[in-house]
Structures are given as structure tokens and as C-alpha cells.
Amino acid sequence: MFYLIAEQALNGLQYGLMLFLLAAGLTLVFGIMDLINLAHGSLYMIGAFVAAALYQAIGLFLPSLLLAIVLTALIGLILERVLYYRLQRMSHLSQVLATFALILIANETIKILFGAQPLMISMPASLSGAVELVEDELYYPAYRLVIIAVGLAVALGLYGLVNRTRLGMWMRAGASNPEMAAVMGVRIRPMFTFVFVLGAALCALAGALLGPLLAVSIGMGESILIPAFEVIVIGGIGSIRGALVGALLVGMIDTVGKLLLTIGLRAVVDPATASTLGPTMASLLVSLLMVAVLYFRPTGLFPARG
């Protein structure tokens, strides 16, 4: 029983860290550029599709992952230069409509290029085994452990970038007050581009890593968009630390909550009902968490804007 929960906690950690990769980009773009980007999930989908297609074509996991990140970052760069800098001067509502249109365009383009069927890829053979964490009791897939390690490394790297470098200082200044930062000599335009491209690269990383675990399919961007937004709102918009805390909270509640609720419900209702009711109740719990956080802290846990 304990090890069952421990395994789900690791799954929660893994899901939370992947959510963090998306939420970090989203919160920076939102906090620093003041831009609502609904198409953030589409970049994740594009990254996943490019990585999966490359992996199917060349059979090497790491090169296709890196190539997918570069290509998605390039798409991000083009989008930022052509469209987003224009959207930035418009109202939030126009941004919502424009990026909604981008979702439609991205989904349909992917459908034309890769077909409507989801791409199924297997994980690299060297990582497909399980690791024995506790003797005889807890085996955990090596691939998921790698994902956790990559997620932690990126979180640490981002933390260092934002809190320890000059660029990070500019980014924090931009998040807290962009006009003031510009007046004080921060070159806002190139920084915006950098932030957006960074966000796109993180999306691609998450998409490429999750590819072997999920079906790489067309709706995947939208289904992760809402949890990602929930994460950044719980954490406070513009805050990397908030995004990490929010992502881990949401990830844990979603996976561990699912297990505990299903077990708990079995005591009350029959097992079949419990196993369908548990997951929905866990999703409901995430929504309720957000409501509770916003009720007591109307700008999230770690508000960045001063």
C-alpha cells in the first residue's frame, strides 16, 4: 500500500515537472510580455509531433529530441517576429481571439502534415527497463526517472537563470513593471523575443519527452493548456518559483489524489463506480484548489507584479 502511493507520488512528480516546463514558459510570456498565449499548448504539440516523426525516421532518440527543440524554437522565433509583437500592442481580448485562431491553424496544419491518426512511438530501448528503487517492493520505469531528472535540472537551470544572472534580473524587472524596466535601460524587445523562444523550446522539450508515454495526437495541446493555466494562476503570474510550486501541487493532487480517492471511494460505493468517480473527483479537486488559493490570495501564491 505504501509503495503504491510512493509510486503514484513519483508519477505525480513526473507529471508536475512536465507541467512546470509548460507553465514556466507560459508564466514568463504572460508576466513579462503581458500576452495571453492560448497557442502555447500548440507549440507543445508541434514539439511532440516533430520529435516523434524524427524519431520514427532516424531511430535515434536524443538527436531527434534536440532537433525538435531547435525546430520548435525556430517556429517560436518566426511567430514572435511576425505575429506576436503585433498582438502585444492589442488588448487581451484580441490576443485571445488571435491565439485561438492559431490553435485552429496549428491543429489543421499538423493534420495535413502527419495525418489524423495519433503517432505511437516507443521509448528508447536503453531506457525501457525498470529500476529497483526499494528491494522487491518498488520498481519504477527508468524512462520516467530520466524525465524527473531532466525536469529537476531544467527547474534548477531556470531558477539560476532568473535569480542569478543579469538577464534574469532584467526578466524579473520586466515582469514586475515593464515600462519602468524599459525606462531604466533594459532592452525590452530582444528580451521579449528571448523569453518567447525559451518558452517554445521548453514546450518542445516537454512534448518530446512525453511522446513515448502518451499518444502524440492532435488535441494534446488543448488538454494540457488548462492545467498549465491553472498552475500559473495558483503560483502567481510571472513567477518561476510559483510555477514550480503550482505545477507540483497540481501534479500531486491529480495523480496521488486519483489513487487515494479511488481507494477511499471503494469503502463507500461499489468498485466500478469508484474507479470512474475517483479520477473525475481528483480533477475536481484541482479546480477547487485553484478556487481556494484565489479566494485567500487573489493574485496567486507568489505574485511577481509589485
Place this chain on the structure above:
Amino acid sequence: MNGLSFAAAHPGHTPLTDGLPGPWTAIAVAIALTLYPLVINALGEPFYLNLGARVLVFALAASALNLALGYGGMISLGHAAFFGVGGYAVAVMGQQGWLAAWMSFPVAIVLAAGTACLIGLVSLRTRGVYFIMITLAFAQVFFYLAISLPQFGGDDGLPLRVRSLLPGLSLADPMAMYYFVLFVAGLAFVLLYRLVASRFGRALVAIRENERRMAAIGYPVYRLKLMAFTLSGGLCGLAGALLANVNNGVTPHMLTWHQSGLLIVMVILGGSGYFWGGLGGAAIFLLLEEVLSERTEHWNLFLGLLLLFIVLAAPNGVMSLRGRLRRRAQAAKEGAPAA
């Protein structure tokens, strides 16, 4: 970061006079919508009657959202909840055999308005994006309830085998259904017009423009916003009740965040804060969808490109173009260069 400020988007004139339609537009719209089924029948395309009814239902829902979003500045991503509550109310009552419209429709409206009031009570404490997300969270709660409770039909939703009963009119006939929707939506539009033209409506617009100043003058800002949100939810519930009839049932899809997003897209497309914004947006979106999906398999691509073009060409919605053209004509008349 007031992304909604009308004054910022329209330099040089006051927002308080905008968003009110002239009587001639209303008369023209009413005549066009009344004649629509006769034209459709003459062309022998009865399928388009159902499309017309759907456009009207979504026009009503989008206009209800427009009251909160466009006039009140409250960007709600949770209106699917009210839409769904209205629809499910009619469907659940239908299952129990309570089919009379005079009973189920008021119940749908009151339940949706009550839901909106409760959600607004909590949500209106937050601002901006946080408001968007908290309304979304509440709507998700309703979605999860609908799919997990067997009484609400789970994933399949509930069918409405017999449409709501009216004395002297059978809604089974598509023509009757269309005119019933038109009549109800028409009443709602009159109510909405009276609301936005009243002192209450003007105060609401003023709150959107400058909440702090309105509070300082002594307006009960929170209460006015809550009232607007509640009314908006109630009207959205009415639209849901109508949709349950038009579609012969409800599905959990009515409660998804896609639905809320779609309503927002319709409002922005038409023009948020413009009286005909909801109708214009719903009509343009649904007709484009219909026309494009008939012609090409990849209609989503073209729909996306068209929407993108519209945002860049008319950032404040299609309805804002009229004022822009009028101002340009006036400027030309006065011999000044067009603004």
C-alpha cells in the same frame, strides 16, 4: 494592465455613448430574422431552419456574455456552466415528465442565475486573468459533476425525447421551433437593450472604464457587477434551455471550457461592448463554420486564417467597423485627413 479599456482603444470619443443601437438597426434585424424562414422555405432548404435557430440561440448566449464581458469588463471563461445548467435543467425536468415550457424555462433561468450569483460572489473578488481562471475553475466543477453523476447521464448526456410543450404550438415542427427561439431571444434582446440603456447599464460601462473612480463617487461597484454577472448568467441559462430543445437533448460538451471559449470568441469577433456584437459574432462564426465545412475537409485551417485576419483588420470586433467608417466619412466631409 487594463486590456479592456474602451477609451484607450478608441481615442477621441467617450465610451458612454457607444454600445447603444439605433432603433432602425433593431427594426432591420427583426425584419430580416422574421423573413428568414420564409426565404429558406422558398429555396427549399429546410435544414437551414435548424441552423438559423442555432445561430439565434448562440447569439442570445453570446449577448448574455457580452453584458458581463463587453459592458461590465468581466472576462468570464465560465459561462458554459450557466449555459449547461439551463440546458440540464430542461433535460432533467423532461426526464421527470415536466415538459411544460412555462415551468421548465423559468426554473432553468432561476437556477442559472442563482449559480451565476454564487460564482460571482466569490469570483468578483479577483481581477483580470485571475477572474478568468476562477470562473473557469467553477465551470469545470459543473462539468465534472455532469460527467460523473449517473443521474445526469454521464458522458452521454440526457436526451430530450419530447420538446418543451407550449399551449397551442408544437415545437416538433422546425418552423415553429425557429419562431419560438426568435420570440424568446427577441424578448431577451429587448430586456438587454433596456438594461444597457438604463442608468444601471451606463454605470456598468463606467465601472469597466474606471472602477476606482466609480467607487470613489459612491457607486456600489461590487454589487452592480454582481447584478450584471447574475443577469448575464440567467440569460445564458435561457439560451441553454433553448439549445436543449433545438438539439433534442444535452451533452456534457455544453459544459466544457471549449464552449465558454467559443462564446468569448463569438463576442470578441462581433465586438465586445457593442449591442449587436453577440449576434454578429455568433452569425459570422457559425455560418463560416457551416460554409467552410461543406467545401473543404480542412475548414479549420481556413476558419483560423479568417479569424486571424479579422483580429488584425478589426481589433475591436466587426461591429466596431461601422463607427470607424462613419468617423472616416465625417472626417472626409469636414475636409480633414481621415483618422
